[in-house]
Amino acid sequence: MxxxxxxxxxxxxxxxxxxxxxxxxxxxxxxxxxxxxxxxxxxxxxxxxxxxxxxxxxxxxxxxxxxxxxxxxxxxxxxxxxxxxxxxxxxxxxxxxxxxxxxxxxxxxxxxxxxxxxxxxxxxxxxxxxxxxxxxxxxxxxxxxxxxxxxxxxxxxxxxxxxxxxxxVAIDVALPTHTRFVGLQQGKSDRPDLQSASKVVSGGRGVGSKENFEIIYKFADRIGAAVGASRAAVDAGYVPNEMQVGQTGKIIAPELYMAIGISGAIQHLTGIKDAGTIVAINKDAEAPIFEVADLGLVGDLFKILPELEQAL
Known part of the structure; x- marks a missing residue:
């Protein structure tokens, strides 16, 4: 039994x-x-x-x-x-x-x-x-x-x-004393939680800088999505590591996943393999992300995102 x-x-x-x-x-x-x-x-x-x-x-x-x-x-x-x-x-x-x-x-x-x-x-x-x-x-x-x-x-x-x-229930067991709680540091955001959101917009190294990442935040807010990032974007200091999607970050399965300026390293693809629809925007037509994307658009993200937002 x-x-x-x-x-x-x-x-x-x-x-x-x-x-x-x-x-x-x-x-x-x-x-x-x-x-x-x-x-x-x-x-x-x-x-x-x-x-x-x-x-x-x-x-x-x-x-x-x-x-x-x-x-x-x-x-x-x-x-x-x-x-x-x-x-x-x-x-x-x-x-x-x-x-x-x-x-x-x-x-x-x-x-x-x-x-x-x-x-x-x-x-x-x-x-x-x-x-x-x-x-x-x-x-x-x-x-x-x-x-x-x-x-x-x-x-x-x-x-x-x-x-x-x-x-x-009462459990009679001796508990260790060598570990104690000091504090919890966590990011605060009004956006949907990355791991449970139905829509996620992620930015990669192609975004270029921490300041440029605002275009990702703005677009995500426009469609009510959570914001993620590739490891390259995190390592470059564009965003904090709690936003990382991939094998060494968060494994997610949203209904819609938009990869903006992300080349598609295997580490990143591991984190999104269960996503419903994957949309990729990248200026490199040979980027691996296009091999798994349901919809792909080759071009400059700084031109495409404002056009998409205007269309919405």
Missing amino acids: SKVLVIAEHLDGKLNASTARAVSAAVAVKPEVIDVVVLSDAPEVVAAEAAKIVGVSKVLTVARVENAHALAAILAPQIAKLAAGYTHVFAPSTTFGKDVAPRVAALLGVSQVSDVMSVEAARRFTRPIYAGNAIVTVEADASSVVVATIRTASWPAAASTGAAAVEA
Whole structure:
């Protein structure tokens, strides 16, 4: 009998949409039970959101003052203790999940399955390797708990029309004291979140400078899109690194992705392979981005973008 425990990701009292995507992957396992665990100092509001996710059997809350901030060193021992009654432990393959899941796997003495793209069987999954150039099938040992991170770009978010029960649980486990929360530094923006936006406009090295990047922001605001960037643009200092899209940045799957002045290095293409429609604008007709683009326009972005904006 399969039982899946999904680790809820949340911040500032709000459930991250990645949790609903992890639940979709859990449903594909076809288990008898899918439980979501919310670890927080005050988990009630987040738990109420999680309880609405279709497919969830029960939401477990672990309320401890130590859980006020998502520190992997603090959360992992609690999750590992709770995992004793489950066959699978899933977390979204986000910064949060990539931080917590390896510690949980280590405490359980198992190998982690990373970036699950599809579920072939209860213990058999596919995941990308070589920067997404190949897809490998991996199978977890039948005698151990499956700890996996879910590639959120490959899974739709489960609907929010459910009504699961919420249950408070107490976990008797000693927590480490060598890690403490100092502060959280994060970019603030009125634009849509890059990882969950349905439309994304990204700029690359071809934009030319930090000042020139304003043309990308202006166009994105015109169509209500989030703003991303290639690694080259980040390395050049045009934008902060939280905007980077690609293998070493954010993996996204918007309905519309516009690559402006981006050549299309394999590292970048890895991050957008699940996008719905890809539009490329580049003055180099031989740029690799045109090989994956659904629509491509060769020309000067500083001439084309104002014309597009005027047409809109």
